[in-house]
Amino acid sequence: MTTTVTDEDRARMRERIASVFARAIPHNQALGAEIADYGEGWAEARLPFREDFVGDPDAGLLQTSVGISLIDATCGLAVFLRLPEYASIATLDLRMEYLRPAVAGEALHARAECHRLTRSVAFVRGQLHQGDPERPTALCTATFIRTDERRGKNRS
Amino acid sequence: MSTYERIADALARQDYAGMIDAVPYARYLDMRVEPAADGRHYRMPYRDDLIGNMRIPALHGGAVGGFMEQAALFEALISQSQRRIPRVIDFGIDYLRSARAEDLLAACIVVRQGRRVAQVRAEAWQSDPDKPVAAVRAVFLLQDID
Numbered sequence: 001m002t003t004t005v006t007d008e009d010r011a012r013m014r015e016r017i018a019s020v021f022a023r024a025i026p027h028n029q030a031l032g033a034e035i036a037d038y039g040e041g042w043a044e045a046r047l048p049f050r051e052d053f054v055g056d057p058d059a060g061l062l063q064t065s066v067g068i069s070l071i072d073a074t075c076g077l078a079v080f081l082r083l084p085e086y087a088s089i090a091t092l093d094l095r096m097e098y099l100r101p102a103v104a105g106e107a108l109h110a111r112a113e114c115h116r117l118t119r120s121v122a123f124v125r126g127q128l129h130q131g132d133p134e135r136p137t138a139l140c141t142a143t144f145i146r147t148d149e150r151r152g153k154n155r156s
Numbered sequence: 157m158s159t160y161e162r163i164a165d166a167l168a169r170q171d172y173a174g175m176i177d178a179v180p181y182a183r184y185l186d187m188r189v190e191p192a193a194d195g196r197h198y199r200m201p202y203r204d205d206l207i208g209n210m211r212i213p214a215l216h217g218g219a220v221g222g223f224m225e226q227a228a229l230f231e232a233l234i235s236q237s238q239r240r241i242p243r244v245i246d247f248g249i250d251y252l253r254s255a256r257a258e259d260l261l262a263a264c265i266v267v268r269q270g271r272r273v274a275q276v277r278a279e280a281w282q283s284d285p286d287k288p289v290a291a292v293r294a295v296f297l298l299q300d301i302d
Contacts, residue, residue, distance in 0.1 A: 027216035030205035052184040056241075058159040063181035064244050065225040069218025073208075076217075091217040095248040 041082035062102040074110040075124040082114040094142040102137040198227035215255035228276040228294040231264035242296035
């Protein structure tokens with residue numbers, strides 16, 4: 001990334017974002033979702049395995065539904081990391097394609113990138129995998145709306 | 157007995173709690189199936205740890221989506237004539253308004269069920285059924301129980 005922020009700035013920002021992601025969002029905290037890495041407009045998070053996340057114990061499969069929480073959170077994080085300043089956002093829509101099963105016993109990893117930001121809308125792509133990003137278990141596309149921007153427009 | 161044999165057995169007795177019990181994630185969400193005039197409703201009882209935004213406060217969009225996908229999967233299971241395992245391949249959700257700190261209810265419709273594919277739509281609401289919170293479409297591949 002060609003940013004001019006110092007390592008110290010980066011560490012401080014990362015700490016703040018990580019703390020919002022894990023501590024200020026109760027459901028992320030309840031699931032145990034952790035921020036793994038981030039940059040301008042992108043984020044990576046992981047969800048350590050827990051028995052609660054299983055969909056089919058006999059076949060040893062994770063429930064796909066728990067991945068929706070992880071990818072929604074990671075996509076939102078990617079948008080926050082793209083915004084020039086803090087703004088409130090809401091998920092407008094989200095689509096998942098489940099390419100292959102995710103297995104129980106292993107962490108779920110998410111990566112999301114906000115590839116376009118307009119005045120009011122953010123477009124995000126994401127994926128889930130279990131250690132090999134070349135073999136995603138799911139692909140995601142999502143759009144977010146800036147809720148404060150809308151309010152600002154209504155006022156003017 | 158495999159997970160889906162257990163579910164099929166529970167469904168043969170119309171034991172929806174037994175079906176939910178077979179799926180750890182559905183148990184984690186504390187999902188319920190309730191009879192309704194138009195079939196059945198799915199319920200995710202409110203819990204503080206389902207919150208995604210503390211300022212509004214609003215349920216986490218992922219919890220809303222996860223619950224609705226799970227409800228759609230259960231609906232595909234309940235309404236099928238043959239015993240098959242639905243594996244979700246495609247899922248989309250439109251968020252219509254923010255979900256408040258209350259129970260979330262969902263109703264599902266199996267739009268089409270073929271030999272290999274089931275297509276399900278779901279809608280979720282809270283206190284007012286006329287104010288939907290989210291709308292979902294989910295596509296399942298149906299696999300034989302071995």
